[in-house]
Amino acid sequence: MKLTNAFTAEEYATLQHYFIEQDLSDETFVASDVDAAISGNTTVLKDSKLSIANSKLARVDFSEVNKTMYTIAEGKVTLTTASELTADIIRGTLECKPDNTCMLSLYCGTIKVGDKTNPSGLITISGQFSNLVTDVHDVVDQEVTTHEGTSLSFTLPDASCYMTTNVSDY
Secondary structure: OOHHOOOOOOHHHHHHHHHHOOOOHHHHHOOOOOOOOOOEEEEEEEOOEEEEOEEEEEEEEEHHHHHEEEEEEOEEEEOOOOOOEEEEEEEEEEEEOOOOOOEEEEOOOEEEOOOOOOOOOOOOOOOOEEEEEHHHHHHOOEEEEEEEEOOHHHHHEEEEEEEEEOOOOO
16 A cells, blocks of 8 residues: 555645655454454445544544545444444544545444444445534644544434454454
C-alpha cells in the first residue's frame, strides 16, 4: 500500500512532513483464522443506527478536498440492525463527505454479533449517513487548536457493512 496513491501530488507535498513512512509487519493485524459465520459477506444496512462511545476522537477538516476525517482510538461501537453488533475499538477512521457519504474502518478487539463472539476483527461500513451528532469540541493548548471528543452517532439509511473476524486467540 503506497501512501502516495491516497493523495494528489499537491496534497501529498503539503502533508508529507506529517508522515513517517516505513515498512510494517504485524501478524496480529491479519485475521489468520476467519469465522465464516459472520465474516466475508457484505450486509446491507437500511435505517441502522451507529454509535461510538467512550472513545478518543479527533476531527480533521480537509476543506481543500471537501471532506472531514475522524480518527478513533479505544471505546465501543454499537450498530443496531436486525442483529445488534457491538465491538471494542482499537483504532479506526471515519471519512465524511458533503454528499452525506461515509467510510468507516475499524480494527477491533472483541466483536459480538447476535450470539456470536470473536476475539478481534475488521469492520468496514460505507454508504449514506445522516443525523451526525458528536461531542467533538475545540481544545486550545499553547495556541494550537485541535478538535477532540469522546462520542459520535449517526444513522445509516443506506449502507453496506463488511466484516472479517478472527477466531485465533493468542
